[in-house]
Amino acid sequence: MIDTIKEILKETLSNINIFIDKPIKIDRSRHPEHGHFSTNIPLLLTKVLKRPPMAIAQDIVRSISPHPDIILKVEIKPPGFINFFLSPKALQSVVKEVLKTGSEYGRSDQGKGLNAQVEFVSANPTGPLTVGHGRQAVLGDTIARILEWNGYSVEREYYYNDAGRQMRILGYSTYIRYRQLLGYDDKIPDDHYQGDYIVDIAKKIVEKYGDRFKADHDNNIFKNSAEQTVFEDISKTLKRLDIVFDQFYNEKSLYDDGKIDHVLIKLKEKNATYEKDGAIWFRSGKYGGTEDRVLWKSVVNEATYRLPDIAYHVTKFKRGYDLIVDLFGADHHATYPDVLAGLRALGYDTSSVKVLIHQFVTLTKSGEKVKMSTRKATYVTLSELIDEVGKDIVRYFFIMRGMKSHLNFDLELAKTESEENPVFYLQYAHARISSILRNADTKGIKFTGVYDISLLKEPETLTLLDVLGEFKEIVLLCKETLEPHHLTNYLQKLATAFHKFYTEHRVLTDDEELTQVRLALVKAVKIVLANGLHLIGVSAPDRM
């Protein structure tokens, strides 16, 4: 509907010979008195045309040709806004469209034929996923879903490194636990992994091999068992949230097939590097990065993490994605400018890379901060959180705020207040409609598909129709901003509009005509609720 208004406005402007270079902007009005849509174009034009905005507005409005089926009226408000009021007919038209397209309603084809990759979580397999990872996991998966809903073909990728120092420490921690189980009086160093999951891993090694490796701390069995077990646990946890990755990309493979060396050679060729103090440095600043960085160490003969990161992104380009989304926690925000600079140095156009930085979750327990550290095992795992509140609430809570907000997650609240949860409010709206439909069945009322849409005319009903029609705009907004919280906000709004309608009006009445048209309406609401919930990976129950 917003596009229709935009078209009408565009046509009008060209009729009176006004041309603007910027795209025409129309907003949803914030206040009902300002109509459904409004534009500030007269205010923007006042400088160009050197005329007062109100006069421009009048010229525009006078030239808008009448569209009685769409526009009820157009108003001008100082200092120069034009407000559009939709006709009931325009608002009502959404019902038919929703019923026709059903579970496909709201999809857009803006990403049709385009490939996107979303990289997220990417935690090294050193321990169970924490609540902090949870936010990224849910955000990443939801963003992927949003892209899919907009027509993209999407791959979810998990990048990990099982070769670094962290993994050596993990292996050694496992070895110590193994020794302890065998009765030796070894102590775990403070900076090693303390979690109980390591003991479980060690137990399995004892069961299988006895004391065969008691003096063999270098044996790969420790690192490998730990890695395998931890990865299985990570995958299982993600699966509980309905998150499945298409690909796991191992950093080590970048070394194995020479990609790292190749990138370094290329960078040297482009004169993007220089040697200093025996190390190889990257002229990051020259390519839009922050400051020059070491790519190859002198003290040890190996790369810093920036080089494989660049090489990894080169593979993303080579794999031919039209859109590359990188999701990082705030602790990684210093890295990506250098990676992008490296890619630019290699001649890639980085405009297809969208780097999203999300802030951390502050975990509180009755107002008190809980510090999270994998090594010290003072974390609450994601898995435990799912045990407590369930998948739907975890998914919803992690995306209900903008990713830049320093999200506060109160454990007590999530548990004890689950009754007054926004998730239930939403799901309840869906369940209520299902219940109405069940009742219609019992009463022998059949939905004929023939209805007089003009009967949907009460204020609460028109508001509900208006909100219903906004869904498509929200899907596009989410795609453009890659911010899922617009969707949760919208669904709350839709549920509110429905609950209000429900308290004011009955669906199943003695009036057959009215019953039919209201059935059509609530069916449409049910579809949009279900589609929205599906999009964020939350279930839409028929009973509660």
Add this chain to the structure above:
RNA sequence: GCCCUUGUAGUUCAACAGGAUAGAAUGGAGGAUUCCUAAUCCUUUGAUCUGGGUUCGAUUCCCGGCAAGGGUACCA
């Protein structure tokens, strides 16, 4: 020190590209059901950290403070 992100009702968060009277939820106070699920609805209470600037207009942009989180390694 420097860099990034953030600062909005008592609390947790919105405000989509600088728009009009800053929205929700929760908490507090009061109310609604002979009828499709009261996990609902209605009324009321209450906020832009601070000082300047840009302009028709600033929560939004710029500069200076203050505060929180993160970074600033030849750690990932």
